[in-house]
Amino acid sequence: MASSPSSAAQSARQALADRLRDLRRDAGLTGRELSARCGWHPAKTTRIQKGESAPSDSDIRAWCAACGAENHIPALIAASRSVASMYVEWKRLQRAGLQQLQETYTRSYRDSRLLRFYSSDVVPGMLQTPGYAAAILSRFADRASSPADLEQAIAQRVRSTEPMYSGNHRIVCLVEESVLRYRIAEPAVMADQLARLLSIKALPRVSLGIIPFTTQRTIWPVETFHVVDNRLVEVELVTARVRVTSPPDLDGQDRRFAAAQAFWGAGGILASLPGAHYVNHPWHNRAAEYKPAQLAAAQCCGFQVPHTLVTNDAH
DSSP: OOOOHHHHHHHHHHHHHHHHHHHHHHTTOOHHHHHHHHTSOHHHHHHHHTTSSOOOHHHHHHHHHHHTOGGGHHHHHHHHHHHHHHEEEHHHHTTTOHHHHHHHHHHHHHTOSEEEEEESSSOOGGGOOHHHHHHHHHHHHHHOOSOSOHHHHHHHHHHTTGGGTSSSOEEEEEEEHHHHHSOOSOHHHHHHHHHHHHHGGGOTTEEEEEEOTTSOOSSOOOOEEEEETTTEEEEEOSSEEEEEEOOTTOOHHHHHHHHHHHHHHHHHHHHHOTTOEESSOHHHHHHTTOHHHHHHHHHHTTOOOOOOOOOSOOO
16 A cells, blocks of 8 residues: 555655664764763654654754764755655645745746646646636635735636646646536536636647546545656645655666656556546647647648658758
8 A cells, every 4th residue: 555645754754863863873872972962851862763853954963963974964954854845734835825835836837847737636726717716725715824815826826827838848637537526616617617628628738637437446546746847746635735856866867767767657657547538648649749740640631731841951
């Protein structure tokens, strides 16, 4: 059984704790001896080593100095900050306002080449109409102790759709059939949203797939998530957002290999799901990117295609 995103965050926290514990052992120090050198209570050392308490940057500096391992400080602080950003409660994210939260998504989408979405609850934000987005965000605004910026947040979410129409982006969306049936808003708003999804088929950059109720499942619907290129996965839980980045210890050829495997593995799964009905299939989307194939298809459909020369000679 796959582990939950929250347990993945806890595993990352424990991995950092294990690295600190190993430094203490390599230095030949007991927990009490390290605590004395750092000037804090031994209970704090125990909580950090068990992954129950997150060490601050100053804690890590003191720990490494006590162990004579100052060269490990930059890597451990970077790992600690990465762990801290993995699991963040929504109420904390919303303190600065819904607009600012939406801006983080807009920037992430704008800087990407490939975006992949899976949703088991609502239509992915990039595909939402303004009315549907208002129905979603208003629920957050009602229970969040954040600035009254609902209208600005809706406008920001609408701006997040720009990669579907401009730039060098590819967007693949896979949603459960239940997403289309949940009554998130009034009937007129839902009808407008469904019409929007039907119009997606005209966009060459976007693929949309639906997993129907009747599909024989090998796994139940999971948490909503999206993947930005091959560098970031964001999972949306009821109470928090989990961010998982690519392994920092991979570089050069290893990183490129891992990225390629992730791309073809995830792409192959999305394109080969049994019973998933695509408005425009990812494979067809990819084939349509080649101009000679476009011209050949146009000619087969009866269009008049001018004589065409394919060359790498600029003159």
